[in-house]
Amino acid sequence: MKTIDLISFTGKKALIRVDFNVPLDKDYNITDDNRMTAALPTINKILKDGGAVILMSHLGRPKGGPEDKYSLRHLVPHLSDLLGQQVEFADDCIGTEAIEKSKALEGGEVLLLENLRFYKEEEKGDVAFAEKLSKLGDIYVNDAFGTAHRAHASTAVIAQFFPNAKFFGYLMAGELKNAEKVLNGAVRPFTAIMGGAKVSDKIELIERLLDKVDSLIIGGGMAYTFAKAQGGKIGKSLVEEDKLDLALSLIEKAKAKGVNLLLPTDSVIADNFSNDANTAIAQNNDIKDGWMGLDIGPDSIVEFTKVVEGSKTLLWNGPMGVFEMEKFEAGTKAIGLAVVKATENGAFSLIGGGDSAAAVAKFGLTEDVSYVSTGGGALLEYMEGKELPGVKAINE
Numbered sequence: 001m002k003t004i005d006l007i008s009f010t011g012k013k014a015l016i017r018v019d020f021n022v023p024l025d026k027d028y029n030i031t032d033d034n035r036m037t038a039a040l041p042t043i044n045k046i047l048k049d050g051g052a053v054i055l056m057s058h059l060g061r062p063k064g065g066p067e068d069k070y071s072l073r074h075l076v077p078h079l080s081d082l083l084g085q086q087v088e089f090a091d092d093c094i095g096t097e098a099i100e101k102s103k104a105l106e107g108g109e110v111l112l113l114e115n116l117r118f119y120k121e122e123e124k125g126d127v128a129f130a131e132k133l134s135k136l137g138d139i140y141v142n143d144a145f146g147t148a149h150r151a152h153a154s155t156a157v158i159a160q161f162f163p164n165a166k167f168f169g170y171l172m173a174g175e176l177k178n179a180e181k182v183l184n185g186a187v188r189p190f191t192a193i194m195g196g197a198k199v200s201d202k203i204e205l206i207e208r209l210l211d212k213v214d215s216l217i218i219g220g221g222m223a224y225t226f227a228k229a230q231g232g233k234i235g236k237s238l239v240e241e242d243k244l245d246l247a248l249s250l251i252e253k254a255k256a257k258g259v260n261l262l263l264p265t266d267s268v269i270a271d272n273f274s275n276d277a278n279t280a281i282a283q284n285n286d287i288k289d290g291w292m293g294l295d296i297g298p299d300s301i302v303e304f305t306k307v308v309e310g311s312k313t314l315l316w317n318g319p320m321g322v323f324e325m326e327k328f329e330a331g332t333k334a335i336g337l338a339v340v341k342a343t344e345n346g347a348f349s350l351i352g353g354g355d356s357a358a359a360v361a362k363f364g365l366t367e368d369v370s371y372v373s374t375g376g377g378a379l380l381e382y383m384e385g386k387e388l389p390g391v392k393a394i395n396e
């Protein structure tokens, strides 16, 4: 793999695409800095070599012009703390200020550019815009795994201007290595745990995983589409009516391939979507009219936990319930603890997806699993077997 270990950055300016798309509260405090800390090893290696670092990123989804709430300026104090040195900031990612500040940058110094998505050219993958960005550095490094599934100017198009000077950062390399380990080098038994809101988001992944896993656990909101497809009464639980046939065919495929498919047998049900709702336990095929399933129930926890704890490779994408509300967090927490127990017993556990990472963090388990990916959509697409534009651009 073409990583930054192949070169020394002494006397060079590295232009690094990072994914600093971090959540901010209304006072611009960073509520989860995982994506920033994950990029530190790359930045520090280049600084240690004596190189200068120019960081570029997007933040949020601005509509194509500057908006203060999406300014990367808000990240400068925390990034300076993390690096133990003052980070310079340019009010624009191209133009005179960016050029002058990059030129003036000495080895060991760090410059952060303003949000790339303040230009609509970024998401359009505009070649002229990519070329302007490319002028700022001598070497291009892509460490933005979370954005690697986007064919944008800074993530993919820019690479053509560095035919002999484009590399993966350590975060990219680590993410790809771990995803590969699960997808093509899994020690058995291999269990995938899928959850979250919608089946439709994860169909392709489920289909592909049926060729790889020994067990597939399906929980969360998507489980009710399976329950209804099998003739169950699901009240007003989340359902995708147009995916009922697909759910049945996935059950059939699992059977044909000898995959142990586990669906919840019971649920924590509620009379409305709120932490103040009245709750009860119900069989998954017998949920009262007007009630909805918002977490897996106690019997399902026991069944799922057994399989998780006996696994040697685990891929977890999507929470088991509405873990953001205390009344519906038990299923996700129990599965998280089972993943940790399996990991302590030698399993490799990979957690992916923004909400799954948030759930693991909420229960304080981040340090106790093998790897929490910084990618949501990017990891899913990689696992589905798609070529990520950000990866392809470096490799070709």
Ligand SMILES: Nc1ncnc2c1ncn2[C@@H]1O[C@H](COP(=O)(O)OP(=O)(O)O)[C@@H](O)[C@H]1O
Pocket: 195, 196, 197, 198, 201, 219, 220, 221, 222, 238, 293, 294, 295, 317, 318, 319, 320, 321, 322, 323, 324, 352, 353, 354, 355, 356, 357, 376
């Ligand atoms: N039974 C359920 N009913 C409604 N929403 C659910 C249910 N179970 C989980 N969810 C919601 O699904 C969301 C996460 O789904 P998703 O985006 O697919 O996960 P990820 O970001 O980990 O890939 C969470 O906000 C969670 O509250």
Ligand SMILES: O=C(OP(=O)(O)O)[C@H](O)COP(=O)(O)O
Pocket: 019, 021, 060, 061, 146, 147, 150, 353, 354, 374, 375, 376, 377, 378
């Ligand atoms: O947060 C991100 O992806 P994710 O929501 O899939 O985790 C990335 O920064 C990509 O952002 P985008 O989905 O606006 O292109």
